[in-house]
Amino acid sequence: MSPVKVFGSAAFTNVARVLVCLEEVGAEYEVVEVDFHDMEHKGPEHLARNPFGQVPAFQDGDLMLFQSRAISRYVLRKYRTPDDGTNLLRDGDLQGSALVDAWLDVEALQYEPAVHAVFVQHRVVPALGxxxxxxxxxxxxxxxxxxxxxxxxxxxxxxxxAGDAVSLADLSHFPYTHYFMGMPYAAVFDAFPRVRAWWQDLVARPAVRKVAAMMDGRSG
Amino acid sequence: MSPVKVFGSAAFTNVARVLVCLEEVGAEYEVVEVDFHDMEHKGPEHLARNPFGQVPAFQDGDLMLFQSRAISRYVLRKYRTPDDGTNLLRDGDLQGSALVDAWLDVEALQYEPAVHAVFVQHRVVPALGxxxxxxxxxxxxxxxxxxxxxxxxxxxxxxxxAGDAVSLADLSHFPYTHYFMGMPYAAVFDAFPRVRAWWQDLVARPAVRKVAAMMDGRSG
Incomplete structure (x- = not known):
């Protein structure tokens, strides 16, 4: 039994963010589904894990945690394999970690709100009739x-x-961009060749490919 | 001349967040006004500091930084006085820092969007006619x-x-809540005695009182 549990399915972008981090560091984990049709997310057991009744929730032994970017930071701090050469948070590097923090906040506060709003209108609103x-x-x-x-x-x-090596700031863009690239509005990326090359770089990573398949229900 | 410069005035909540952190750790800093009427925030000099043309921007020697919570983390990591006993990020404490991260994300992604929307309707919209x-x-x-x-x-x-000691997650609530408490909608807090006690605790802090005065134009 894995000590690390992620509550919520990979199809949720906030869950997928955490899964990418777990895959990047090669941590063992277990995904525990939360039944939204059955309102399990608003039940007492799930509210004890995430008081806002959202996914993901995260458990590592005694520690319960929520908010996907906070969980991601924790996973990368605790489980990063020192010999893989990639310090995805630049922990211990004052200026490097500040740049990761800055671009992660850009993702959360400037990039995601725009993509989320398009996603809601294009996918969620029609699904609700x-x-x-x-x-x-x-x-x-x-x-x-x-x-x-x-x-x-x-x-x-x-x-x-955040610099010349990949960081959490880049990876955090993956889940919503994965969905956005399947929408007609993806053409907005065409004018930005460096952004497209950056995206191709991200989706070529084994951890990202694996979670993309889980999001699309092709595995996992 | 102080090596640390904060670009933008204290009346902006995102600037005030950074100033509270600087005051908490007792760092020396200089506030550099950005003239919005003159569109200085969209000029090349400011865009080199903050590519989104927003405030704050932050300079510490060679390092230029933006996004107020990332700047706040940097300030607390670099300038915290080890003998003051307060580690506002719980740096070096894996579980403690994860809880600060989680509740800071709650502030940024759940609390602030609601308060911001009220602020815009109550203060900004009427000011624009x-x-x-x-x-x-x-x-x-x-x-x-x-x-x-x-x-x-x-x-x-x-x-x-985030625990039994104050952290950045608490302090980050201060700027917008300071404005919100002066609006008629502040009565929503009346039903929550522990939240009101927590707020009284925060505003009693010398760093917070000083920045509150700067926000209100009473000093600074």
Whole structure:
């Protein structure tokens, strides 16, 4: 039995973020499904794990944790294999870790809100029988375009967002971008060749490919 | 001349967050105003500091940084006085730092969006000659109430959100809550006595009092 449990399925982007980190460091873990149809996420057992009734929740022995980026930081701090050469948080490097923090906040507070809003209109609203709000989609694709302009300039200076090696700041973009690339609005990336090359780089990583398959129900 | 520069004025909540951290650790710093009326924030000099044209931007010698929570982490990591007893990030404590990360993400992704939306409708929209959207205000006060319910339960187990000592996760709530407490909607806090006690505790801190005065134009 693995001491590490992730509550929630890989199809949720916030769960997939944590799974990518676990796969990157080669940690053993167990995925425990939470039954949303049965309202299990709002039941007392799950609320004890995540007081907001969301996924993921995370357990490592005595420690219960929630919020996907906080869990990701914890996983990378505790389980990183020292000999793999990749310090995905730049722990112990004052300036390097500050840049990872900055670009991770950009992902959480500037990139994800735009992509999330498009996802909700394009996928969630029709699934609930509604009509997508095309104006909201257009506004958020435009917000995303402005963020990608900044990324394109940044990736001209550095191979990855926080420096010349991959970090959590890059990997954290994966789950929502994976879905976005399957939508008609993905064309907004066409004008940004360095961003596209960065994305190809990310999806070539074994950990990312494995979690992509889990998200799409092809394995896991 | 101080090596540490904060670009942007204390009246901006994201700037105030950084200033509280600098004051908590007693670091020397200089505040450099950015002239928004003159569009200085979208000029090449400021964009080199913050590619999104926002405040704060931050300089410490060679390092340029942006995103207020990333700057706050950096300040607390670099300048914390070891003998003051307060490790506001729980650096070096795997579980403790994970809890600070989790509750800081709650502040950024659950608390602030609700308070921000109310602030925009109540303060920004009328200042631009518009009429506040009362429905949006009501929805976001309700979102805030649900977050405060979780806080009230949490503060029954622990004196502060991430444990028994204050952390960045608590302090990060200060700037927006300072403004919110001056609005008629502040009554939503009345039902949560532990949250009110926690707030009184925070605003009694000398660093917080000093930055509150700077935000209100009473000094600084």
């Amino acid at each position: 509604g009509t997508p709000d095309e104006k909201a989609i257009g506004e958020n694709v435009e917000k995303l375009r402005k963020v990608l302009e900044v990324y394109e300039a940044r990736l001209g200076e550095r191979r990855y967002l | 518009g009429t506040p959207d009362e429905k949006a205000i009501g929805e976001n006060v309700e979102k805030l109430r649900k977050v405060l319910e979780v806080y009230e339960a949490r503060l029954g187990e622990r004196r502060y959100l």
